[in-house]
């Protein structure tokens with residue numbers, strides 16, 4: 001099999017003259033959090049990015065198939081985003097909500113225009129974890145209830161409340177953090193009790209939420225939180241009808257429904273701008289991060305005026321939330337998504353790649369499941385299609401092979417058994433074909 005070649009790209013990166021990867025690694029080992037992990041046997045150091053491509057310190061170009069963990073939405077150093085950031089950086093870098101500044105209001109109005117129903121009040125924070133923390137506070141303040149239902153296989157952040165609603169042992173420290181949180185069965189058709197062949201799977205999984213309400217809570221809950229497709233969990237898509245039925249159960253128990261759109265928002269799923277729209281529901285609170293800022297620390301919570309009113313009476317303040325630079329960037333990102341029709345492109349290229357992956361599944365028994373929407377695609381690898389034993393080492397090997405061929409991809413799932421693919425939404429058809437060719441070559445090498 002011929003080694004696939006990256007499509008040509010007319011851009012010359014600067015020659016890198018900084019410290020070597022070995023020096024940076026040594027520095028990191030001595031001075032940084034020892035708990036962070038690196039991808040690849042031989043760590044890569046990236047020093048420049050342009051649109052869907054990224055260069056290492058040796059000048060080697062890669063297609064960024066993971067988009068900095070689902071964060072680069074419109075492309076690395078996109079010119080329109082850069083212009084907005086640079087202009088604001090030269091004018092005023094910081095102000096805060098105790099003063100007026102035009103950027104924060106302009107961005108909030110634009111973001112609210114993308115939201116359905118009564119979801120019109122925006123709060124800006126710095127990370128997805130903070131956004132979920134605030135959403136949980138809102139749910140509890142508004143309802144007067146404490147219990148929260150989340151899902152197994154979820155990831156919602158690394159702070160105390162994010163860790164509480166997360167349900168992967170990998171990310172949970174052995175400290176008390178989940179008081180009042182109950183985790184329902186993940187609506188995971190490939191591995192869960194109700195499979196793709198069960199037309200009633202959505203309702204059956206939702207019934208587990210109802211059972212938790214009845215057995216594990218006082219019968220009243222503050223709310224329910226779920227990603228619209230589980231990201232870190234390996235791009236798990238819920239069966240149709242799941243959220244609709246679950247939202248009914250939660251609202252009947254006095255709770256509100258929170259959609260975590262940190263990975264699924266901003267058009268990435270192709271068919272819809274927000275992931276929850278795929279399930280035909282409107283949440284009461286939506287949290288977002290990552291793609292909203294295309295790489296800058298920006299996150300948001302959007303809710304209804306009625307829920308927002310429940311936080312009045314105390315001051316909810318966030319020093320950098322709504323900072324003039326990040327909100328200029330956030331608005332520019334939305335403008336690019338619209339102008340360059342990136343949601344439509346996600347659907348077009350994502351469908352093409354998924355078709356290619358389905359063909360590979362027919363050929364390689366190690367591919368247990370191909371799933372996802374738009375440019376949020378997962379390939380779950382198993383040693384045996386009957387036992388579904390996770391093929392963890394093989395998944396890591398595919399990542400290494402793809403890296404050698406110039407494609408960055410990620411992995412997810414409890415055992416690191418699922419390839420995750422979420423490139424910037426600006427990839428071309430040539431990139432899409434390159435990706436499928438790299439996967440084909442990587443699987444052939446196993």
Ligand SMILES: Cc1ncc(COP(=O)(O)O)c(C=O)c1O
Pocket residue numbers: 126127128129130132155156157158227231232260261262263289290
């Ligand atoms: C779905 C989801 N929610 C929340 C978070 C937490 O975001 P952050 O790392 O910005 O705190 C993440 C991060 O990966 C995520 O994937």
